[in-house]
Amino acid sequence: MSVNLTRQFLNFEQPIKELYEHIEENKKLASKNSSSEYDSIIAKLEESVLQKRKEITQHLTPWQKVQLSRHPDRPYTLEYILKVFTNFIELHGDRNVKDDKAMIGGFAQLDGETIMVIGQQKGTNTKMRQMRNFGMANPEGYRKALRLMKLAEKFNKPVITLIDTPGAYPGLEAEERGQGEAIARNIYEMLRLSVPVICVIIGEGASGGALGIGVGDKVLMMENTWYSVISPESCSSILWHNWDKKEVAAEQLKLTSDDMLKFGLVDGIISEPVGGAHWNYDEAAANLKSFIKPVLEDLKKIEAGERIKQRIEKFRKMGFWDEE
Template sequence: MATQVAHLDFERAIADVEEQINALRTLARERGLDVSSEVVALERKLDDLKQDTFANLSPIERVQVARHPKRPYSMDYLEMVFTDFVELHGDRQYRDDEAIVGGWARLDGEPVMVIGHQKGRDMKENVLRNFGMPHPEGYRKALRLMKLADKFHRPLITLIDTMGAYPGLGAEERGQGEAIARNLREMAALGTPSVAVVIGEGGSGGALAIGVADRVLMLENSIYSVISPEGCAAILWKDAAHRDKAAQAMKITAGDLKGLGVIDEVITEPAGGAHGNWEETAAALKEALVRHVGELRLLSRDALRRARWDKYMGMGQVRAAR
């Protein structure tokens, strides 16, 4: 459970009220005072403040929430949403990439394959996880697990949370681009139900490599984009300081992408964001997964492939060249 959270700039007023509540409770405990009515009033104020603040976030503020260091990661959801998780390692070619985790688990009692990006909580873990940026062997591990799911016709669930695939020299030498491209092709052809969820950052091909699913969902304060707002600003305006303008123009929020038809559903986060209430977020995620997997289970392999083809071919607009 996330109890101690770092506060973002726009959460300062929320933090102040939380401090007042904690101070009153400490005073009551130390001096034996009854401050229940005051605490109840402040808790109501806190709830209203959270609702108002998070209902009116700008795109760049949602970027900050998506990157929040206390936001639940894939392994956290594996503990809260799934049971009986058995992690599988390695791509059978080079090594095991800790930036991608995956294995068999049960969702509401039913066996599924789960694959997700995994970031670290501290520097040591981030070095191990490479800040959630997979190498090609990570995507090859993911493909191996996808094919296992397809072989046994078990639903595939992917949890997306990466700033992008690792762009280092070694990764490129070992075929980063090819590994991502192969995953796109193979995911499009799977004969088993698949659901992808953007739980934090969905960055470029690094996210898409495990995101070509029958249903694509996003947590309310997650983002999904071809490039980061800072990267976009650096290219267009030669200055990353224009990231607010870039985030607005890029349409990277869950609401924007649902309106554009890129994703299928926005999963509502509790007031205060996923980082403020892990359990409620996990419950909402589980409900959505159970519902979508249940619907997709009713389709045959051929029907799944046809529906998936229609879904992705129907995105965007084609304009004739002049």
């Protein structure tokens, strides 16, 4: 086990960083000395790393889960597509304005079965983040997603969406081109798609930006993700006029995967590698694949009309209300 010098550590991950530094120091000493005592020291430190990752994960606050969902080393949509699916063919453009780089999608194969996979993509460096608009899609992104969903329906192929966005792009030009209408249209059309639809929140699931590709027969969340109408920072800004209460907001919003499952707003939680998905891309992708495959098989057994009926009823029942 060697530390990745480009890896970034969150504040609560600093104990892990310190252990990695000790490992590197002992490896340097071992290279200069022939003594085998360093091997046992390094082995113990590596065990300590795994234990510390486990300890940290077991005691995460809602705000820390929000931070993990945004971890710069966390796998994004393209990473999951490349590791879960094969023969991915990306399709571009909304046939109206342009190709939105924040929203990607295309046909791929899941163990030989053709599916349509769609998701928001964040950038892995400054230049890519700018190109991908930090995962915030414009109206043409949601219209592209809808075009691809309709294409999948035409050829009777299931749809899988991977959600990871801080929200739809809030710029003036996005509103001028109909951001609200585009998201509303997607919600309406996704309710009526005749093919199986599985939505997975792999990072941030914020506001209408997430809902624009988040209506499905099954909505799933990775373990260290969040799903809410508003981010903790924005909530804090509205209620307390600054970001200082973001941790309190995260607690009160009940936005974690455990909260969402308890409220019945999602249908399942996909486990992540110890410490978070950013520690092991292969394991995170394998967990995602092993979870969605049986879900998809079960959905295919249901007749299309009944599946649409159940999907509509599922979302109609969400929320709490009193009737007088």
